[in-house]
Amino acid sequence: MFISFALIDQPWEPQLFEERLAQLPLFSRERILQYKGWQEQQLRVAGRLLLQEWLKTKGFSLKDLQHIPPHKPLIPGTTLDFSISHSGSLVAFAGVDAGRVGLDVEQIVPLDAAVIADYLSVYEQRKNTPLEIWTRKEAVLKAAGKGVADVSPALVEAAEEVVCFEEVKYRTRVLRLQEGYCAVVATDTEDEVKEIREVRFAGLTDT
Numbered sequence: 001m002f003i004s005f006a007l008i009d010q011p012w013e014p015q016l017f018e019e020r021l022a023q024l025p026l027f028s029r030e031r032i033l034q035y036k037g038w039q040e041q042q043l044r045v046a047g048r049l050l051l052q053e054w055l056k057t058k059g060f061s062l063k064d065l066q067h068i069p070p071h072k073p074l075i076p077g078t079t080l081d082f083s084i085s086h087s088g089s090l091v092a093f094a095g096v097d098a099g100r101v102g103l104d105v106e107q108i109v110p111l112d113a114a115v116i117a118d119y120l121s122v123y124e125q126r127k128n129t130p131l132e133i134w135t136r137k138e139a140v141l142k143a144a145g146k147g148v149a150d151v152s153p154a155l156v157e158a159a160e161e162v163v164c165f166e167e168v169k170y171r172t173r174v175l176r177l178q179e180g181y182c183a184v185v186a187t188d189t190e191d192e193v194k195e196i197r198e199v200r201f202a203g204l205t206d207t
Helices: 016-024 025-032 038-057 114-120 122-128 129-142
Strands: 002-007 081-086 090-096 101-107 163-165 168-175 181-189 195-197
Touching: 002 016, 002 038, 016 025, 016 038, 038 081, 038 090, 081 129, 081 181, 090 101, 090 181, 101 129, 114 129, 122 129, 129 163, 129 168, 129 181
Parallel strands: 002 195, 081 101
Antiparallel strands: 002 090, 081 090, 101 181, 163 168, 168 181
């Protein structure tokens, strides 16, 4: 399993943003430009560039991706799987050669009491790590090709590192990517994290 991440805490120079955006397929560019604010757009561009660099090592490009909603994007004819997540100023990517993978990152802030009451079981609440459990739930859902809009997180019992969801067993791992963030990756295999790489995007403005 390969993990990469980047901090996007300053705006890129306009020309660099346009150059990086131009590396993406048209449908990705159009979707990204629908978001308001430089950070929202840059986080999504950066996530796609992290994916692009990984795909290159496998002999593919972003143009090879096929996306048929509601399923996850995939490379037809391969067992490759990947997941991208962002929160705050952090964007992260996880890729595997085979199996399913889901990654979720969350900026460390107190989890809303209503979220805890509605989506965490009594047993999960006793663990006293609500944000980590929430992040684990999202990672498992992503690995399963679903989201919180598709399935209630309350249906994912994620108090322990091994989570069973829809008769599939997922192994989860907490990743220490950046101070101030919680990150969890979930896979349905025993694949270990072989590399974690921080990517630094150069060419920031001075303001």
